Amino acid sequence: MTGTNNERGYIVAIGGAENKLRHPGILRRFVELCGGRDGRIVVIPTASQLKDTGDDYRRLFLDLGAGDVEIESIRSRSDCARTDTLSRFEHADGVFFTGGDQRRLGRLIGPTPLAEFLIDLNAKGLHIAGTSAGAAFLSARMIIGGKGGTMPRAGMVHLTDGLGLLSNVIIDQHFRQRNRFGRLLAALSDHPELLGLGVDEDTAAFIGPRDEFQVEGSGAVTVVDTSQLELGKRASQSESSPLSMIDLKVHILAREASYDLSARCATI
Amino acid sequence: MTGTNNERGYIVAIGGAENKLRHPGILRRFVELCGGRDGRIVVIPTASQLKDTGDDYRRLFLDLGAGDVEIESIRSRSDCARTDTLSRFEHADGVFFTGGDQRRLGRLIGPTPLAEFLIDLNAKGLHIAGTSAGAAFLSARMIIGGKGGTMPRAGMVHLTDGLGLLSNVIIDQHFRQRNRFGRLLAALSDHPELLGLGVDEDTAAFIGPRDEFQVEGSGAVTVVDTSQLELGKRASQSESSPLSMIDLKVHILAREASYDLSARCATI
Numbered sequence: 001m002t003g004t005n006n007e008r009g010y011i012v013a014i015g016g017a018e019n020k021l022r023h024p025g026i027l028r029r030f031v032e033l034c035g036g037r038d039g040r041i042v043v044i045p046t047a048s049q050l051k052d053t054g055d056d057y058r059r060l061f062l063d064l065g066a067g068d069v070e071i072e073s074i075r076s077r078s079d080c081a082r083t084d085t086l087s088r089f090e091h092a093d094g095v096f097f098t099g100g101d102q103r104r105l106g107r108l109i110g111p112t113p114l115a116e117f118l119i120d121l122n123a124k125g126l127h128i129a130g131t132s133a134g135a136a137f138l139s140a141r142m143i144i145g146g147k148g149g150t151m152p153r154a155g156m157v158h159l160t161d162g163l164g165l166l167s168n169v170i171i172d173q174h175f176r177q178r179n180r181f182g183r184l185l186a187a188l189s190d191h192p193e194l195l196g197l198g199v200d201e202d203t204a205a206f207i208g209p210r211d212e213f214q215v216e217g218s219g220a221v222t223v224v225d226t227s228q229l230e231l232g233k234r235a236s237q238s239e240s241s242p243l244s245m246i247d248l249k250v251h252i253l254a255r256e257a258s259y260d261l262s263a264r265c266a267t268i
Numbered sequence: 269m270t271g272t273n274n275e276r277g278y279i280v281a282i283g284g285a286e287n288k289l290r291h292p293g294i295l296r297r298f299v300e301l302c303g304g305r306d307g308r309i310v311v312i313p314t315a316s317q318l319k320d321t322g323d324d325y326r327r328l329f330l331d332l333g334a335g336d337v338e339i340e341s342i343r344s345r346s347d348c349a350r351t352d353t354l355s356r357f358e359h360a361d362g363v364f365f366t367g368g369d370q371r372r373l374g375r376l377i378g379p380t381p382l383a384e385f386l387i388d389l390n391a392k393g394l395h396i397a398g399t400s401a402g403a404a405f406l407s408a409r410m411i412i413g414g415k416g417g418t419m420p421r422a423g424m425v426h427l428t429d430g431l432g433l434l435s436n437v438i439i440d441q442h443f444r445q446r447n448r449f450g451r452l453l454a455a456l457s458d459h460p461e462l463l464g465l466g467v468d469e470d471t472a473a474f475i476g477p478r479d480e481f482q483v484e485g486s487g488a489v490t491v492v493d494t495s496q497l498e499l500g501k502r503a504s505q506s507e508s509s510p511l512s513m514i515d516l517k518v519h520i521l522a523r524e525a526s527y528d529l530s531a532r533c534a535t536i
Contacts, residue, residue: 176450185520242468242487242520244521246521250518252510254510268500
């Protein structure tokens with residue numbers, strides 16, 4: 001694999017609906033990151049229920065110049081414990097989680113030997129990307145459902161455990177397109193220790209080995225930093241009663257902007 | 269009028285669709301502010317094209333205990349220059365702008381002798397409230413249209429001059445219900461010197477004489493403070509290309525929270 005300098009591999013969170021034909025900048029950058037002609041990418045289409053999803057990405061990555069692309073259809077938790085499954089990731093340069101339903105990823109791959117192996121390989125240089133459900137799955141806690149809307153309401157979001165590559169963030173996808181600012185705030189009001197990343201469609205955060213990410217694509221990544229947050233109490237007992245949230249810091253980052261996840265600092 | 273202590277009157281921005289029957293807390297507080305049984309309220313239904321709007325509010329305010337309620341249907345700019353029109357506001361304790369279309373308010377009342385007179389009377393103690401279009405109209409710059417959406421896009425918002433009671437804020441209404449976070453940010457990206465107030469339906473900011481407001485009602489007031497804002501350049505020439513906005517400060521304020529507009533400081 002390409003990452004021979006003992007640095008962590010990139011973690012790439014794509015907001016879904018990435019451009020695949022005319023301007024496939026995000027997918028092309030991922031292929032290049034994985035070494036292009038010398039690179040080997042494994043696609044995990046487990047989130048999707050459509051039978052062509054894996055093949056579609058395989059063809060796309062080959063068209064974009066990847067040397068070798070394999071599909072690893074994880075269909076059960078026991079698949080994730082089999083030595084032959086794990087061995088197929090051993091010499092990969094990149095892993096790509098497709099979109100679909102992130103609950104399937106949580107249920108089938110959640111905390112399994114494969115999940116641990118991927119975290120370990122990423123630490124040694126394997127690049128791991130996910131789009132839509134695949135992006136949500138990258139972090140330790142992930143959003144599995146909730147309503148759209150500008151502002152947070154109680155009960156508008158549900159969380160569960162993700163893959164765990166990133167322990168300090170929570171990622172929401174299709175962010176602008178599905179008006180998910182409110183549900184990300186609702187998630188953060190329960191987990192103010194996390195940093196919220198709302199990734200638009202056709203947009204990606206390329207999180208490098210030093211925990212700094214650059215934005216790629218046609219939309220923006222919205223960062224919600226609750227480190228200064230002061231939370232009010234609900235004015236009434238009603239669950240739908242709004243919650244005061246004071247001192248949220250928000251950054252909207254378009255292409256060419258970057259963000260340091262450790263220092264919590266944005267640069268244009 | 270009630271304001272005999274030479275303090276500015278309250279300025280009350282209501283996000284529209286305030287509860288009028290079972291829990292009319294916002295309208296009741298306005299009536300009490302205006303002196304209840306001793307109070308005289310003038311309703312300006314100019315924003316509305318519906319012929320009953322003025323009468324409906326008249327009945328509501330009387331039911332809530334107002335001593336006297338009159339309707340002043342401004343139908344032309346020349347109405348706003350007539351001495352008999354102005355004289356009807358001279359002994360009012362409160363003025364209430366109904367909802368409708370804020371462009372009508374801008375066009376008919378905009379910078380006229382009546383507008384100047386109201387600003388002057390407010391400075392001497394007259395309370396002025398507006399709901400929906402009437403709330404947008406209170407500030408010096410007002411939003412007159414734009415698309416909904418969580419995140420800002422170029423051209424998603426159009427501004428014009430408002431009444432001018434508040435020179436340092438811009439108010440958007442039906443905020444949560446119509447997903448207007450994006451359009452408020454778009455307005456602020458052009459006017460980062462202003463403070464953005466997004467007022468939910470059935471929610472009001474009661475802005476007192478010392479420029480501090482309390483939140484009333486069942487929703488929240490979202491404050492967007494761009495005083496630290498750093499703006500990026502558009503990554504492409506395209507108008508729809510997103511804009512990086514760094515260091516937005518956001519507060520979501522529910523009932524019992526308050527905010528000091530001068531110090532830009534929130535308290536729960």
